[in-house]
Amino acid sequence: MSIEIRNVRKTFGDFVALDDVSVSVPTGRLTALLGPSGGGKSTLLRVVAGLEQPDAGTVEIEGRDATNLPARRRNVGFVFQHYAAFKHLSVARNVAFGLEIRRTPKAETAERVDELLRLVHLESFAHRLPSQLSGGQRQRMALARALAIRPSVLLLDEPFGALDAKVRKELRDWLRRLHDEIPVTTVFVTHDQEEALEVADEIVVVNEGRIEQVGSPDDLYDRPANDFVMGFLGPVTRLGGVLVRPHDVAVEVVAGDVETAGAPADDGAPGSVRGVVSRTTRVGFEVRAEVTTADEVVSVVVTRAEARTLGLEAGVAVRLTPAEGAPTAAAPREEAVGVG
Amino acid sequence: MADTSTVARTADGSRGVRYGLRALVVVYLVLLVGWPVSLVVRGAFADGLETLRTALSDPSVVFALQLTASVAVQVVVLNTLFGVGISLLLVRYDFPGKSLLNALLDLPLSVSPIVVGLSLVLVYGKDGWFGGTLESAGMQVIFAPPGIVLATAFVCLPLVIREVVPVLTEIGTDEELAATSLGATWFQTFRRITLPAIRWAVVYGVVLTLARALGEFGAVKVVSGNFEGRTQTSTLLVEQRYQDFEQGTAFAVAFLLASVSVACIVAVTFLRSDSPSSPKATS
Numbered sequence: 001m002s003i004e005i006r007n008v009r010k011t012f013g014d015f016v017a018l019d020d021v022s023v024s025v026p027t028g029r030l031t032a033l034l035g036p037s038g039g040g041k042s043t044l045l046r047v048v049a050g051l052e053q054p055d056a057g058t059v060e061i062e063g064r065d066a067t068n069l070p071a072r073r074r075n076v077g078f079v080f081q082h083y084a085a086f087k088h089l090s091v092a093r094n095v096a097f098g099l100e101i102r103r104t105p106k107a108e109t110a111e112r113v114d115e116l117l118r119l120v121h122l123e124s125f126a127h128r129l130p131s132q133l134s135g136g137q138r139q140r141m142a143l144a145r146a147l148a149i150r151p152s153v154l155l156l157d158e159p160f161g162a163l164d165a166k167v168r169k170e171l172r173d174w175l176r177r178l179h180d181e182i183p184v185t186t187v188f189v190t191h192d193q194e195e196a197l198e199v200a201d202e203i204v205v206v207n208e209g210r211i212e213q214v215g216s217p218d219d220l221y222d223r224p225a226n227d228f229v230m231g232f233l234g235p236v237t238r239l240g241g242v243l244v245r246p247h248d249v250a251v252e253v254v255a256g257d258v259e260t261a262g263a264p265a266d267d268g269a270p271g272s273v274r275g276v277v278s279r280t281t282r283v284g285f286e287v288r289a290e291v292t293t294a295d296e297v298v299s300v301v302v303t304r305a306e307a308r309t310l311g312l313e314a315g316v317a318v319r320l321t322p323a324e325g326a327p328t329a330a331a332p333r334e335e336a337v338g339v340g
Numbered sequence: 341m342a343d344t345s346t347v348a349r350t351a352d353g354s355r356g357v358r359y360g361l362r363a364l365v366v367v368y369l370v371l372l373v374g375w376p377v378s379l380v381v382r383g384a385f386a387d388g389l390e391t392l393r394t395a396l397s398d399p400s401v402v403f404a405l406q407l408t409a410s411v412a413v414q415v416v417v418l419n420t421l422f423g424v425g426i427s428l429l430l431v432r433y434d435f436p437g438k439s440l441l442n443a444l445l446d447l448p449l450s451v452s453p454i455v456v457g458l459s460l461v462l463v464y465g466k467d468g469w470f471g472g473t474l475e476s477a478g479m480q481v482i483f484a485p486p487g488i489v490l491a492t493a494f495v496c497l498p499l500v501i502r503e504v505v506p507v508l509t510e511i512g513t514d515e516e517l518a519a520t521s522l523g524a525t526w527f528q529t530f531r532r533i534t535l536p537a538i539r540w541a542v543v544y545g546v547v548l549t550l551a552r553a554l555g556e557f558g559a560v561k562v563v564s565g566n567f568e569g570r571t572q573t574s575t576l577l578v579e580q581r582y583q584d585f586e587q588g589t590a591f592a593v594a595f596l597l598a599s600v601s602v603a604c605i606v607a608v609t610f611l612r613s614d615s616p617s618s619p620k621a622t623s
Contacts, residue, residue, distance in 0.1 A: 049521055050521075051517050051520075051521070070520075071517070071521050072520050072521070072522075072523045072525065073523075074521075076521060077521070078517070078518065078521040080517075080518060082514060083514075084514035084515050085515075086515055086518075086519075086532075087537070088536040088537065097519065097522050097524075097532075098522035098523055101519075101522060101523045101524045102523055142518075145518075145522070146521075148522075149523060
């Protein structure tokens with residue numbers, strides 16, 4: 001294990017940012033710390049980097065106890081959300097910074113800087129100032145700067161958070177490919193579940209200073225440990241007292257009219273519920289329908305073709321059944337259910 | 341077309357106000373600044389360059405100018421070092437009594453320089469709390485150049501700090517933390533990252549300090565003793581010569597002091613519009 005975090009606790013005044021957190025980050029993998037804002041994921045990353053001192057607990061990096069090691073001795077690469085570019089230095093000097101501090105011979109530094117600038121596709125921008133680069137380019141420069149010192153771990157704090165949607169997506173794909181090329185142990189913080197699912201080998205879900213679940217993207221999506229993880233990783237809806245994903249609900253149109261609809265289903269599969277469609281919305285290739293049942297409103301997503309075949313529209317009586325093998329979680333109290 | 345005429349009238353009205361305000365400001369500045377200063381210049385050059393030459397051949401005048409320059413340089417060095425240090429302390433660290441320190445730093449601006457002078461005499465004077473000890477160690481502060489430096493440094497204390505603190509606050513800590521994570525020590529981070537980021541604020545503070553230090557009068561008058569040729573600075577000399585009816589010399593020295601200050605202001609104006617840290621030109 002490349003990073004071992006044991007029983008780390010960190011408070012800011014009365015606010016508990018990290019509450020007895022223990023987690024291991026595997027070597028050479030791309031790990032995402034995923035969670036809502038203020039959940040403690042950035043604090044955890046900064047504790048690993050040595051930018052915050054934990055109140056209790058230990059941090060081990062590559063088998064060495066780093067808890068009391070100052071940040072500059074931890075040999076970690078850190079990338080900030082807002083780039084933290086050295087504004088008065090050229091792109092090349094930014095990348096060379098860590099090497100100059102380490103008194104690397106000039107020729108070697110120049111060679112390494114060239115290599116990294118090629119890697120992040122900024123070779124033609126070497127002599128520009130950061131202010132002459134776009135956000136995406138600045139973040140690639142920051143990444144090259146962090147990689148220049150050959151860090152034992154690379155930490156990225158919401159690296160794409162300040163970028164617009166299109167650039168974010170490009171950079172995300174690029175980071176994935178880059179990691180396959182240079183498999184340095186990488187941890188990145190994000191609140192975007194899509195980003196985590198798409199890029200990471202492993203996801204650590206952090207909420208309210210605690211770890212909710214650790215696992216591969218498939219694990220988390222298919223076998224969420226609790227309703228929070230399930231709700232955070234994708235849209236959920238409440239169906240007969242359990243949480244299920246809207247696209248994992250099988251829809252059957254039943255004979256009968258609006259009056260009989262809404263009665264508990266006694267004729268269908270276990271867990272099935274009767275209701276009537278109250279509204280449909282088409283979004284691109286899918287159709288979202290709201291079905292009113294006896295005691296809840298269920299969101300259902302079907303493909304456009306399915307909706308057409310079924311004749312799904314407002315006023316139609318339907319029977320809803322959770323699809324077989326679909327991930328479910330026990331529904332929490334009423335108000336906590338989010339339909340994302 | 342009621343709307344249009346209303347707009348036109350408003351525009352007319354505001355034009356009237358605009359010109360009125362301009363005229364008021366110009367008259368005010370002429371009466372308060374322009375005219376008096378121009379009289380000083382005229383006084384200094386009443387006999388061509390003769391007055392200036394006579395003044396500069398007076399050893400007391402030369403001594404006073406040198407003393408003022410030497411004091412100003414020492415004050416600039418002291419206040420730049422302490423100013424940058426105190427600014428870092430105020431912005432980057434939390435400690436008990438921080439807001440008190442912050443308030444105290446503005447004291448030199450609000451307290452009369454005479455009071456500053458008197459308080460220094462109380463501490464460092466011959467019968468002061470600390471002065472006796474220093475004197476027996478062979479170091480005279482009051483009625484000597486060190487006292488003049490102290491008094492001037494006190495008066496100029498906030499100038500560098502008030503320039504540097506907002507810039508330090510604005511640049512934030514990300515760059516410094518990035519440098520640290522890349523292996524830089526505190527001092528390397530300061531020299532390579534923080535200092536370049538605040539350099540224009542420091543330069544600006546230095547220029548302001550220099551201008552203020554050259555012109556300080558009240559505090560210096562109390563602590564220096566005003567001994568001609570020993571502790572008499574240029575401003576003190578101007579006052580004395582003026583009262584002794586040597587107006588030519590007074591005007592000549594006053595002109596020299598004023599021209600350095602004007603040069604400082606011009607420098608500041610250029611720095612303000614060109615410096616990358618000015619609000620106009622942020623990236």
